[in-house]
Amino acid sequence: MQSCIPALKENHFIEVPVDNPIQEKEILNERSELIAFLSKRLKNGKTQIYVRVNEQGENKKSFSPQERFKSMLERNPNIEHLRAELGLEID
Numbered sequence: 001m002q003s004c005i006p007a008l009k010e011n012h013f014i015e016v017p018v019d020n021p022i023q024e025k026e027i028l029n030e031r032s033e034l035i036a037f038l039s040k041r042l043k044n045g046k047t048q049i050y051v052r053v054n055e056q057g058e059n060k061k062s063f064s065p066q067e068r069f070k071s072m073l074e075r076n077p078n079i080e081h082l083r084a085e086l087g088l089e090i091d
Contacts, residue, residue: 004054012046014038017054024051065091 004023006016018024027034031049038047069090072079083090 009050011048012044013048013050015050015052017052019054021053024053027051 004017004019006014009015016027018027027049028051031051034049035047038049039045069079069083
């Protein structure tokens with residue numbers, strides 16, 4: 001669930017992407033408490049929560065050092081230059 005970052009959408013909707021139906025069920029079970037808390041803290045009674053199950057592979061996690069490095073390299077190609085300059089090896 002740590003990789004599931006809520007996003008504020010139009011008309012006071014908060015979209016919560018989750019990785020599987022079990023997480024969706026857990027959030028839906030707590031929805032009324034979450035809405036009450038957010039409404040009070042945000043001083044906005046129109047807040048709504050929408051839970052969306054991510055599609056397969058939408059939120060793929062990197063586990064090995066090579067996968068993590070490749071993922072970082074896709075986001076910032078300058079990392080390869082830094083790796084080479086520092087003489088680092090990816091295990």
